[in-house]
Amino acid sequence: MANTTTTTPNAAQDTLVLIGRALIAYLFIPAGIGKLMGFAGTVGYINSVGLPLPEVGAAIAILVELVLGIALLVGFKTRWTAIAMAIFTVAAALFFHKYWSAPDAMKMMQQINFNKNIAIAGGLLALSAFGPGRFSIDKK
Template sequence: MSTTTASTFTAPANAGAAQDSLALLGRVLLALLFIPAGFAKLTGFAGTAGYIASVGLPLPQLGAAIAIVVELGLGVLLLVGFKTRLSAVVIALFTVAAAIFFHNYWALPAEKAYVNQLMFFKNIAIAGGLFAIAAFGAGRFSIDKK
């Protein structure tokens, strides 16, 4: 009968700092997508509501307001690392919904399908990054850690 012992892994001394720095970088890069988009929707509210209406969604003004709150409001929270896990999950769900409603490549003619397929999977990948932030947290360089 053999016995096994669990091996012990010791992370390098600077692993925590690198992880915290990468978490900050990830939050900043994701926020760079959402905050300007939310600001553009705020300053171009009528156009945003019109675009939402053009895809057949109900209550386009409410949809535009929700998009602004999520992209601008929760985008800022993500950036500074406040309520990060919740913000990341809500933004991720919003991003998946946007992919489904605005990049439905499966229902488009071939000449529009390719670009919309790229945009769809870009949104899905962004949601994946947001879910990773939700899983692992904001890191040390955040309001959540203060």
């Protein structure tokens, strides 16, 4: 039989989820700003891995990292935002951190980056499952 009791988050939990959102946003927002400021370089990098429509890909990356990163930070539409960011992060791992086919000199670093992306996606999915906490626009 499933446990049907629910617990109300306390102030410590709400504070921890706020800090968690801020730390994840700290990764995405500066990356989005960098991609926006160096749009041509971002397009070139996306093109270098053979993805189609690199300009569109760069725009999507900026949207996810900058706009959704800010939404995550402030706790706006957090559950959907976190799911979209998790999908993006797994896709980035698969397309840009292919350690299985990297040259030996790059294999370890690519595997570390791949694993970090997967872990970040896990954190984002946890935010989606449990919500942004009281200190968010969603709870106002």
